[in-house]
Amino acid sequence: MQVHKYDVVIVGAGGAGMRAAIESGQRARTAVLTKLYPTRSHTGAAQGGMCAALANVEEDNWEWHTFDTIKGGDYLVDQDAAEVMAKEAIDAVLDLEKMGLPFNRTPEGKIDQRRFGGHTRDHGKSPVRRACYAADRTGHMILQTLYQNCVKHNVEFYNEYYVLDLLVLEEDAVRADGTPFKQKRVAGVVSYDLASGEIHVFQAKSVVFASGGVGKVFKTTSNAHTLTGDGMGIAFRRGIPLEDMEFVQFHPTGLAGLGILLSEAARGEGAILRNSEGERFMERYAPTIKDLAPRDIVARSMALEVREGRGCGPNKDYVLLDLTHLEPAHIDAKLPDITEFARTYLGVEPYTEPVPVFPTAHYAMGGIPTNIKGEVLQDNDTIIPGLYAAGEVACVSVHGSNRLGTNSLLDINVFGKRSGINAAEYAKTADWVEVPEDADADTIRLVETVRNANGTERVAQLRKELQDTMDANVQVFRTEQSLTETLNVIASLRERYKNISVQDKGKRFNLDLLEAVELGFLLDMAQVMTVAALHRQESRGGHFREDFPDRDDVNFMKHSMAYLDETAETEHVAGIRLETKPVVFTRYEPMVRKY
């Protein structure tokens, strides 16, 4: 067993991980572990922008941004966290500019800003220009700029080190009211070096999870192949709850049939959606802000148009994103990458032809619960000292039941920075938690079981069946029947997973093994998502139940918290315990969500 010792270990090298590393690396001895290379992370695929009330092009303030974020999340947002994010957004953007990020500029040379869905002037009066951007590759520029600054600060990376376990110990402790409980303490992580196949243990005072989302449980997704919910899965298996996992964002404009993202910036720049009759159908669903309504509303409207027979194409299964009324020069200046995607992958010329689009699984609003310092919760009242999470893997919760466009690039910067600072400051005074003798035992067992798997089931086949059922039954529209059916499919897939075969038996770059391990996490996460979705008998944000089409604040204005618990059963699924956590309110009373 090879053991490394760092004050802070960061798991994941996307935007949140590297933003944390820049802070932590200057304060404490820090290592960043990633299963990819840092610049391959999926932050780089984000396109449209990062909102902050800079008011560079029109009147704006962070309070309006806070309100939009809370309303956009259908009031399931923790309002203290949304305030922090909207307030610190301004510095987050200015930090990036000072680090060198090449934002587009106004004629005066200031950072330019454009419109984005759900971001409005004065509490919903009209769309506001709040998104700071660099053409339609803002995420690419953020990822590059953060990596550049990690190079500048000599951040230590362990590339292609796949973290598979979190070392957590439990100590007897007593709450303020005198009740005893088990306090979790973090000792480090265990990782698998993809190049050599060797196991490395990293002892750390602080661990920051920043390993991204879980989009690959779906077939149609904008997510990378590598986004398999590893960080959430590791935490869950170690008894840490997962919050609000039923809430997944389906981005309205994925390239039809492929799921590749076409930024909302297209609609921010004036593009509109049309059905097979040529109608601008969003006029009917969101009369005030139309095509710039939040993503859950637009995605549902599109799916409804298709369901009612107004879809386009040979199978009438998509709608059209129309940019043909925009000047080609304007498209080239503001949306060069996404128009190239349409040309490359669908052979469609966006200057003259509308682009076939359909909702694509995009973002997990839920994840590892944290407070506004980035500290991970082991239950509603207790943090785990030294354990932090930020970005898509985390749920702080600033996105509630539906994230507004651009708020994820903001989230990773604001809460990545906070987590990095807090992790390093904690490590300065904390004691080391001893690493157990057999710290790598569970990981070795996991890896060797998979490597020696000689069953009859193919990993790719099981994954495809999982993704097919999730697309068919847990997407934009959900019912008790569709969710129950999916739980049955998942249960049978989990059985068949015990009988997989892995052909590559080697140690060097065994990506066959990697995919099999990833499938294990996907199956766990799909089950948690579906159980939570079945339990939530209401419709809110990205979670729409056709059998319960209204929001139910009396029974469901609360976060869901899913725990791994062998003694429990939820919705006839053994091993999952579902609890709730109150939503934090500061000054915004829930209202009907209309746009």
Add this chain to the structure above:
Amino acid sequence: MTAQNTEPVEPASKVELAPGIGGGGEIPSYDVTLRVRRYNPEVSDEGHWDEFKLTMYGTDRVLDALHKAKWEHDGSLSFRRSCAHGVCGSDAMRINGRNRLACKTLLKDLDTSKPITVEAIKGLPVEKDLIVDMEPFFQSYREIMPFLISSGHEPTRERLQSAEDRERFDDTTKCILCAACTSSCPVFWTDGQYFGPAAIVNAHRFIFDSRDDAGDMRLEILNDKEGVWRCRTTFNCTEACPRGIQVTKAIAEVKQAVLNRKI
């Protein structure tokens, strides 16, 4: 890039769509043979070619064919990939003798009547099948100091930069560090010490950024014997770039800048 916020024209509520717009008919399928260069030092010191006969569809890419080969035929076939739409830079490889991203190369754009050959990019040590050691590539990148260096006081707000000054280095900000350019360069193949096009592109991105004050230091580094002067202007890099960066032009501009500052 224009800085104007032109107000979009309000589009019509309803338009007549041209017949058949936005959709083809039946998705055609076709058979391809994928010829992949295999190498696994755990098994043998020698590489060899494997052929996979695959049925593919419509707009499938080379990456889809590789996945099909791995998922349905041989799980040990190894290659890197992540985003699968040309922005992460993981899957640069040599396809029919040309460096490209597997996720951005549509099979229908290749001659599918002949086997499609796929091999690792050249000039970097092969680790297994299509996976190369990227460390020498990133080492060159780090040496050009790929980060903004500015002297003087930091402003409280953003630094101002005109739209024209921002436009000056726009092309080289597109780089995704996939190494398609560097590993297509004949000079790099024979001289692994050469910085290579990608490092120079990333130096260009800062040298021509009006906010940066360390251009002279970078030009000094690139004036080295392994720097810009090794470039023989074969344009392989420009052809290879999946992001459409005018790589050779960027190198020429850096050469010119070195000369100008010497005067």
